Amino acid sequence: MTMSQERPQEVLHLVGPRDDLIGPGPRPALPVVFNLDETASPADVLDVLALRPFASGEQPWSRTTRLEHVRADAPLRPENARIVRVAHEKGKKSVLAEGDGWTLLSNRWTNGVAYVAVSAVTEELAEDVFGEAVKDATEPPKTDETSVEMGFWHMGGRGPVRSERAITADSWADIRRNYTAPVAAALDEVMNLTGEEASGRLLLLHGPPGTGKTTALRALARAWNGWCRADCVLDPEALFGTPSYLMEVAVGDDHGDEDRRWRLLILEDCDELIRGEAKQSAGQGLSRLLNLTDGMLGQGRDVLVAITTNEDLASLHPAIVRPGRCLAQIEVGRLTRPEALAWLDGTGVPPEEVGPDGATLAELVALRKGERRPDGGASPSSATGFYL
Numbered sequence: 001m002t003m004s005q006e007r008p009q010e011v012l013h014l015v016g017p018r019d020d021l022i023g024p025g026p027r028p029a030l031p032v033v034f035n036l037d038e039t040a041s042p043a044d045v046l047d048v049l050a051l052r053p054f055a056s057g058e059q060p061w062s063r064t065t066r067l068e069h070v071r072a073d074a075p076l077r078p079e080n081a082r083i084v085r086v087a088h089e090k091g092k093k094s095v096l097a098e099g100d101g102w103t104l105l106s107n108r109w110t111n112g113v114a115y116v117a118v119s120a121v122t123e124e125l126a127e128d129v130f131g132e133a134v135k136d137a138t139e140p141p142k143t144d145e146t147s148v149e150m151g152f153w154h155m156g157g158r159g160p161v162r163s164e165r166a167i168t169a170d171s172w173a174d175i176r177r178n179y180t181a182p183v184a185a186a187l188d189e190v191m192n193l194t195g196e197e198a199s200g201r202l203l204l205l206h207g208p209p210g211t212g213k214t215t216a217l218r219a220l221a222r223a224w225n226g227w228c229r230a231d232c233v234l235d236p237e238a239l240f241g242t243p244s245y246l247m248e249v250a251v252g253d254d255h256g257d258e259d260r261r262w263r264l265l266i267l268e269d270c271d272e273l274i275r276g277e278a279k280q281s282a283g284q285g286l287s288r289l290l291n292l293t294d295g296m297l298g299q300g301r302d303v304l305v306a307i308t309t310n311e312d313l314a315s316l317h318p319a320i321v322r323p324g325r326c327l328a329q330i331e332v333g334r335l336t337r338p339e340a341l342a343w344l345d346g347t348g349v350p351p352e353e354v355g356p357d358g359a360t361l362a363e364l365v366a367l368r369k370g371e372r373r374p375d376g377g378a379s380p381s382s383a384t385g386f387y388l
């Protein structure tokens with residue numbers, strides 16, 4: 001794509017009189033010019049129109065927020081608001097409203113997320129309008145004992161975005177038998193930790209595909225739910241390659257001391273970032289990861305980082321596995337043949353389906369579903385692509 005083909009950004013021009021030419025009294029509002037092209041959607045226009053009174057100085061006080069679990073019937077505006085514009089896009093509704101001395105923009109998505117921005121002529125009016133707009137707008141997330149709320153971060157078109165949804169998470173007691181004895185014992189200790197007992201900031205789970213690393217992390221999010229919020233980063237390369245993204249995730253998302261909890265950042269399959277040659281192949285990403293776990297960036301931040309990788313421990317960067325950095329480093333491997341047979345007990349799977357070297361969790365799940373080991377000794381997981 002050439003530069004001429006790229007979509008131009010909305011450009012804001014503020015032009016005002018020189019200070020030495022303004023007499024006593026209130027300063028006049030600045031004229032504002034926004035440049036839009038034919039690619040701008042109606043919702044983009046509403047975003048721009050909502051900025052005009054704030055940018056011009058007519059309404060110099062502003063409040064904004066991003067809401068989760070927004071009620072479907074929540075108006076997201078005061079009762080006496082005058083609706084100026086409404087724009088519908090796929091999965092999104094935008095409303096521009098105004099009142100005496102204030103302007104409000106609400107963007108609502110079908111996944112229950114909303115953005116509300118208010119500008120007003122006084123700080124008190126901005127607070128009042130904002131408070132009325134968001135009052136009773138959300139409802140508690142619908143969860144049960146088999147689920148946990150998890151955040152998902154990604155870099156959007158206008159910066160980092162966090163969305164939250166309930167995911168299925170088995171209790172550790174229910175899935176402990178999925179792991180070979182040494183791994184289960186190591187995970188026992190991790191599951192029972194509290195924030196005060198965390199002696200390192202990095203949890204490393206490594207081992208072959210299909211051994212249950214992701215399943216263990218879901219159980220961990222449930223076990224730690226009382227004191228730690230779990231966030232999964234969908235694009236870890238972008239996170240550690242973009243300082244502003246990293247700062248937003250690590251520093252800029254506190255909810256105040258009264259609601260402050262530890263955070264567990266989950267980074268799955270980060271082989272490129274943490275293997276031995278990561279310094280050359282991933283630029284400053286590795287350094288920023290280390291800085292988050294025990295460097296300047298991590299100081300005063302209650303952040304833990306969980307990483308899964310299919311790499312062998314010997315191939316990982318020595319800085320990752322040095323003593324004192326890891327809360328735990330656990331190799332999640334195959335169940336032994338006796339453990340695998342015990343796992344399959346009562347399923348009707350013939351013992352000869354399990355080889356002398358045991359089986360991975362994915363292979364056992366496939367066998368239980370009736371997917372027999374293919375001819376030639378290939379494992380069921382290689383045929384079914386289980387992601388556990």
